[in-house]
Amino acid sequence: MSTIPVDRPVVDVDPLVSFDGADKVYSSGFRALAPIELRLPRAEITVLVGPSGCGKTTLLRMAAGLTTPTHGTVVRRTERMSYVFQDPTLLAWRSIRANVELVAKLQGVARQERRERARKAIELVGLAGFEKSYPRELSGGMRMRTSLARSLTSEPELLLMDEPFAALDEFNREKMGTELINLWRNRRVTVMFVTHSIAEAVRLGHQIAVLGTGPGHLVRLLRSPSPPAAQPSAERDDAALAHLRADISTMLGGGGI
Numbered sequence: 001m002s003t004i005p006v007d008r009p010v011v012d013v014d015p016l017v018s019f020d021g022a023d024k025v026y027s028s029g030f031r032a033l034a035p036i037e038l039r040l041p042r043a044e045i046t047v048l049v050g051p052s053g054c055g056k057t058t059l060l061r062m063a064a065g066l067t068t069p070t071h072g073t074v075v076r077r078t079e080r081m082s083y084v085f086q087d088p089t090l091l092a093w094r095s096i097r098a099n100v101e102l103v104a105k106l107q108g109v110a111r112q113e114r115r116e117r118a119r120k121a122i123e124l125v126g127l128a129g130f131e132k133s134y135p136r137e138l139s140g141g142m143r144m145r146t147s148l149a150r151s152l153t154s155e156p157e158l159l160l161m162d163e164p165f166a167a168l169d170e171f172n173r174e175k176m177g178t179e180l181i182n183l184w185r186n187r188r189v190t191v192m193f194v195t196h197s198i199a200e201a202v203r204l205g206h207q208i209a210v211l212g213t214g215p216g217h218l219v220r221l222l223r224s225p226s227p228p229a230a231q232p233s234a235e236r237d238d239a240a241l242a243h244l245r246a247d248i249s250t251m252l253g254g255g256g257i
Ligand SMILES: Nc1ncnc2c1ncn2[C@@H]1O[C@H](COP(=O)(O)OP(=O)(O)OP(=O)(O)O)[C@@H](O)[C@H]1O
Pocket: 026, 027, 028, 030, 032, 051, 052, 053, 054, 055, 056, 057, 058, 059, 216
């Protein structure tokens, strides 16, 4: 088995989402994305990493059908999806539990069932005991975790996540990463995950799409040498992952992004 990261083999006959020559010129005339070829394999985590303005959110919105490509196509082969926005977008006048139940409620899930799903999701994100609190009473990180719990109650097949852990401190970020990996492992969910953090990209991704700017484009699509593992990054720090991090850092021009 090779220990060096390799580009993903081109054959994937049945991806959950495909971008085929999808580009984006906004109505202002601004060209945000050059044509992109990208497949999201089922039951895998695909991470998008790249500098601000390279079109990560645009790609996520295209996958969700919230934005259409100007040319080319985006095909999503499921309706069961959840979107975790860059901001937590909670309803201020609803309790944490009511916020978490909201998506399932809108989907018509019966009361008892959605209460049970909400209970599990709240526990999963470490907010048990805060069910009756209101968003204003929580920290930014706790609000983000509420938003994450809400996205889980619809039991999605596709989870679209826009920098979901960016507002968390290092400890909770690591913990939520572990929860995401557990979720992927237990439910075989397909994830499209945006981050600015190379370390997070390498920890979570089966494949990592490295993006560049001017206009946004795919620099490389990398395959991780090992599947995401639940143990903390520090305990798993093998040479192949360190190599992958260094490669991505070089592709992104050295310094931070
Ligand atoms: N509705 C819009 N109209 C015009 N330009 C837009 C629109 N939305 C985004 N853009 C531009 O398209 C480019 C890509 O934006 P996008 O939000 O996808 O980037 P991003 O990679 O998610 O950035 P960040 O890391 O800062 O969130 C940016 O230059 C942005 O200014």
